[in-house]
Amino acid sequence: MADPSSYRPQPGQIPDSPGVYKFRDEHGRVIYVGKAKSLRQRLSSYFQDLAGLHPRTRTMVTTAASVEWTVVTTEVEALQLEYSWIKEFDPRFNVKYRDDKSYPSLAVTMGEEFPRVQVMRGPKRRGVRYFGPYAHAWAIRETVDLLLRVFPVRTCSAGVFRRSQQIGRPCLLGYIGKCSAPCVGRVTAEEHRELAEEFCDFMAGRTGTYLRRLERRMQDAAAEMEYEKAARLRDDIEALKRAMEKNAVVLADATDADVIAVAEDDLEAAVQIFHVRAGRVRGQRGWVTDKVEAVDTAGLVEHALQQLYGEESGDAVPKEVLVPALPEPVEPLAQWLTGRRGSNVSLRVPQRGDKRDLMATVQRNAQQALALHKTKRASDLTTRSRALEEIAEALDLDSAPLRIECFDISHLHGEDVVASMVVFEDGLARKSEYRRFQIKTFQGQDDVRAMHEVVSRRFRRYLREMQKAGEWQEQDPADAREDAEEPVGGPIDPDTGRPRKFAYPPQLLVVDGGQPQVAAARRALDELGIEDIAVCGLAKRLEEVWLPGEDDPVILPRTSEGLYLLQRVRDEAHRFAIRYQRGKRGKAMKAGALDAVAGLGEARKQALLKHFGSLKRLRAATVDEICEVPGIGRKTAEAVVAALAQASPAVPAVNTATGEIMEDELAATQGTAPAERGQER
Numbered sequence: 001m002a003d004p005s006s007y008r009p010q011p012g013q014i015p016d017s018p019g020v021y022k023f024r025d026e027h028g029r030v031i032y033v034g035k036a037k038s039l040r041q042r043l044s045s046y047f048q049d050l051a052g053l054h055p056r057t058r059t060m061v062t063t064a065a066s067v068e069w070t071v072v073t074t075e076v077e078a079l080q081l082e083y084s085w086i087k088e089f090d091p092r093f094n095v096k097y098r099d100d101k102s103y104p105s106l107a108v109t110m111g112e113e114f115p116r117v118q119v120m121r122g123p124k125r126r127g128v129r130y131f132g133p134y135a136h137a138w139a140i141r142e143t144v145d146l147l148l149r150v151f152p153v154r155t156c157s158a159g160v161f162r163r164s165q166q167i168g169r170p171c172l173l174g175y176i177g178k179c180s181a182p183c184v185g186r187v188t189a190e191e192h193r194e195l196a197e198e199f200c201d202f203m204a205g206r207t208g209t210y211l212r213r214l215e216r217r218m219q220d221a222a223a224e225m226e227y228e229k230a231a232r233l234r235d236d237i238e239a240l241k242r243a244m245e246k247n248a249v250v251l252a253d254a255t256d257a258d259v260i261a262v263a264e265d266d267l268e269a270a271v272q273i274f275h276v277r278a279g280r281v282r283g284q285r286g287w288v289t290d291k292v293e294a295v296d297t298a299g300l301v302e303h304a305l306q307q308l309y310g311e312e313s314g315d316a317v318p319k320e321v322l323v324p325a326l327p328e329p330v331e332p333l334a335q336w337l338t339g340r341r342g343s344n345v346s347l348r349v350p351q352r353g354d355k356r357d358l359m360a361t362v363q364r365n366a367q368q369a370l371a372l373h374k375t376k377r378a379s380d381l382t383t384r385s386r387a388l389e390e391i392a393e394a395l396d397l398d399s400a401p402l403r404i405e406c407f408d409i410s411h412l413h414g415e416d417v418v419a420s421m422v423v424f425e426d427g428l429a430r431k432s433e434y435r436r437f438q439i440k441t442f443q444g445q446d447d448v449r450a451m452h453e454v455v456s457r458r459f460r461r462y463l464r465e466m467q468k469a470g471e472w473q474e475q476d477p478a479d480a481r482e483d484a485e486e487p488v489g490g491p492i493d494p495d496t497g498r499p500r501k502f503a504y505p506p507q508l509l510v511v512d513g514g515q516p517q518v519a520a521a522r523r524a525l526d527e528l529g530i531e532d533i534a535v536c537g538l539a540k541r542l543e544e545v546w547l548p549g550e551d552d553p554v555i556l557p558r559t560s561e562g563l564y565l566l567q568r569v570r571d572e573a574h575r576f577a578i579r580y581q582r583g584k585r586g587k588a589m590k591a592g593a594l595d596a597v598a599g600l601g602e603a604r605k606q607a608l609l610k611h612f613g614s615l616k617r618l619r620a621a622t623v624d625e626i627c628e629v630p631g632i633g634r635k636t637a638e639a640v641v642a643a644l645a646q647a648s649p650a651v652p653a654v655n656t657a658t659g660e661i662m663e664d665e666l667a668a669t670q671g672t673a674p675a676e677r678g679q680e681r
Contacts, residue, residue, distance in 0.1 A: 004061045008047045016040040019071040020081045022089070023064040030089035032060050035078040037329070039069050055542050060093045075332035076339070083306045094303075105283070106131040106140045108153070108200055113189055114161070114182045115196035117144055117153045130316075131203045131282060146239045148178040150214070151199040154192065155179065204277065211237060255279055257320040258308070259358055262300050263366035266540070267567070270370035271304045274362050277318070286369045298325040302333060309340050317341035322350050322359055374568065383561055384427030390562030391508070394554055395547065397534055401508035402426055406569045407458075407521070408512040409439075409450045410577035416584050417443055419454040420577035423506075424569050436580045448516045455509070455524035462505055463528060505533055512570050514539040514546050514553075522548035538570045597639045604631050608640070619644045 019039040023032040036042030046053075046061050053061065072078050086094055107120035111127020119137050124130060144155065154161065156171055156179070164170050164183035174181035182192040218233035259274040268290055275283040287304065295303070301323045309317050317340045326349060327333055337345040350356040388400035404424045411417040417439040423430045437454050509525075511517045518537035525533060536554075537546040543563065544553035556563035611629045612618040618626075618640075626637035 004047050004050070004064070007064070007066045009043065009067065014040040014043050014069070015071055017071050018073070018075050018078045019069050020078050020085065021067060021069040022085065022091075023060065023093075024066045024068070025063055026065040030085070030091050031064060032091045032093040033082055033085045033089065035075075035082040037075055037078075039071070043067065043069070056093070063093075075329070076335045079306075079332050079336050083310050086306075087310070104137040104140060106144065106203065108196055110193075110196065110200070114154050114192055117155050117196075117199065129200050131200075145178075147199060147202065148173070149239045150236045151195050151202065152178055152180040153196050153199050154182060156183075203282075255320060255355075256318040257322055257355075258318050259322045259355075259362045260301065260304060260308075261324055261359060261362035261366045262297050262304070263363065263370040264297065264300065265370070265571075267543075268370065268373070269300050270366045270373060271300065272362050272366040272369055273304075273308065274358065274365075275318075276358070284365075286366070288369065288373045296325075298327045301325055302327040305333065305337070309337060317345060319344075320346045320348075322348065322355055324349065324359065324363070384565070387427055387561035387565040390556070390560055391565065394545065394556055394560075394562060395508070395534060395536055397507070399507070401506070401534070403504065403506045404508045404510060404569055405458075405506040406510040406512065406573040407451060407454055408570070408573035408577040409447045409454070410574075410581040411445065411450075412581065415443060416581055417450055418577060418581045418584065419450060420573050420580060421454070421458060422569065422573045422576055424565075424572075427565055429572060434576060436576065438584075447513060448520045451511055451513070451517045452520040452524045455511075455521045456528065459505075459525060459528050459530055463530075505530075507534065509533055509535045510566060510569055510573075511535070511537045512540070512573055513537050514544070518546045518548050536566075538566050540570075543567065597636070597643045600636060600640070604629075604636075607631060615644075 016038050018035075018037055020033065020035045021039060021043060022030050025031050034042065046057070046067075050058050050062070070081065072081060104119050104121050107118055108129045108131075109116045109118070109127065110129050119140050120128070120130070148155070152173075155173065156164070160171060161183050164174075164181075168184055170179065170181035170184050170186075173179035174184070174186070180187045180192055180195060182189065187195075214233055214237050218230050218237065221227075221230035221233060255276060256278065257276045259276060261272050263270045263272075268288060271287045271289075273285050274281050275285075287307070289300075289303075305321070305323075317337055319341075321337065326347070330347060334345060334347045337347060350359050385400075388402070391397070392400045402425060406422050406424075407419060409417065409419050419437040419439065421435040421437070423433040435458070437457065439450050439453060441453060442449065509521060511521050514537055518535060521537075522535045525531070525535065535548055538544070539546060539553070542553075543556075545556060545563075545566065546553050556566075607629055608618055608626070609615065612621060621641075623634065623637045623641055626632055626640055627634055632640075
């Protein structure tokens with residue numbers, strides 16, 4: 001590991017001007033390329049105290065052995081040089097997008113004497129016009145099959161084409177009218193090229209001209225009583241319309257735009273791009289990447305634009321590029337895109353209307369792509385087995401942990417403290433065995449105490465089910481039915497013959513947290529006399545694995561399948577806890593609207609909400625309808641109607657128990673996310 005101070009440039013040696021810099025390792029290999037508006041300020045930021053650097057950045061500067069830079073005139077030149085060096089050196093610490101799958105495109109080989117229409121994958125070639133990419137190859141073939149009625153362009157391979165030339169007979173498509181058969185001279189090379197150009201124009205969105213032309217020809221043929229010709233033209237028009245319908249209209253103003261969205265977590269990011277031409281989605285593609293450097297959403301967008309348009313021809317850059325966040329400053333990137341296109345390009349974040357709605361759709365696709373990428377390897381038995389073996393080896397377990405349970409604590413400013421327990425068996429989630437807990441003994445921001453309580457409750461239940469046999473026992477107050485849904489009565493359920501949910505212990509207990517949480521979980525098990533369950537914790541910031549009683553964490557390799565599985569388990573527990581905590585807040589906010597009704601207790605509030613299903617339906621109910629709820633008299637019903645009539649849905653409700661503003665109510669009316677969401681634990 002190199003000391004960054006050993007190769008730090010001397011003060012005043014770095015120029016205060018735009019430029020591009022390279023970090024090299026001890027073998028002279030370029031490991032990182034970056035650009036800066038001011039080289040002095042940017043490079044100085046790498047040589048501060050290592051403890052203050054992002055973990056990925058710290059790894060990079062300690063791997064490097066030297067740094068060098070090149071001064072340029074403008075930030076646009078810096079952007080261009082950075083892209084060139086990234087393509088040339090392929091640095092290991094730069095963001096590298098890789099396709100999350102191989103997307104096919106519709107290609108027309110305009111560089112050949114007789115252009116051919118075909119499905120292509122992989123890198124783009126010179127002299128070929130591309131349309132798409134599409135999600136599925138069969139979608140391309142269906143579109144081409146419809147268009148060949150009107151534009152009978154060659155689709156055969158070079159071998160089939162030469163064979164037809166030799167024998168003097170066209171292939172089947174030539175006989176049925178779906179190929180103009182240039183192989184046997186039915187059309188000249190110039191006529192066939194004109195057909196290919198018309199095909200490309202239609203695919204590029206210029207559809208109205210051809211439809212109007214065919215409609216005029218159909219009308220002329222009908223006027224001259226050439227009804228068979230008119231019928232053929234009618235079928236051609238229908239084929240073109242069906243081909244157009246396969247691409248839904250998403251922007252009514254016939255906009256040409258690329259819409260880019262990013263979904264990310266601490267370690268990975270997914271990018272989705274919708275190519276919209278003439279208001280229709282003409283193609284879609286996606287990338288995923290590991291975050292091997294400290295980069296925010298704007299930085300991910302900048303790298304995506306570089307990769308998307310760096311090797312494209314100018315006509316592939318649309319007039320408008322819609323992104324979720326703009327790099328700072330945005331002018332160099334906008335100028336670079338304008339230079340690639342040859343005319344002005346609008347780079348912006350959509351704020352309202354159809355374009356914002358389309359951005360939301362692309363964002364959902366990005367989130368699904370990231371989730372799919374994370375779970376792809378989980379379905380592979382060999383990979384799961386390797387992950388479990390790596391965990392067993394790293395934690396010094398006697399055998400692979402076939403059952404893993406993970407616990408997480410969630411609260412909002414210390415209120416509504418809840419916990420979750422998720423179960424993974426053989427590396428896969430067992431959602432039927434998930435459990436959630438409400439912390440009842442205290443309220444506050446004490447994750448350690450909450451973790452001790454939850455682990456104690458879970459394994460007290462385990463011991464009781466193992467020790468008791470067959471008879472119902474009254475539960476302790478701490479063991480509410482919320483987290484104990486099975487009756488006590490032995491480890492085996494006599495009805496199913498399977499172990500009861502809480503009677504099956506894990507081989508590994510994982511907690512979301514570091515040393516304090518791990519120590520609390522281990523202490524809870526020791527107090528119950530349980531010694532055969534291993535405990536570890538996974539800390540979010542550096543993805544370190546902590547063991548009880550150890551001062552130093554276990555560091556699993558970044559590419560370890562075992563670490564990947566532990567991250568999935570931890571993230572699932574966090575998701576499940578957050579979902580439960582938000583649900584409890586939602587119920588409290590609904591009941592909070594009824595706080596103004598004197599004498600209406602918590603039980604009757606919940607009875608009202610349960611009877612009507614929602615606060616909205618309760619507001620719309622009459623006094624007589626409210627009186628139908630058990631326990632609600634007419635006087636109380638009139639008070640409820642009066643209270644709800646006075647409450648305005650646009651004004652945030654207040655929870656009288658905590659004094660907090662119910663910002664979810666206000667957010668629902670204004671279309672904004674609640675402010676507390678970013679402060680949830």
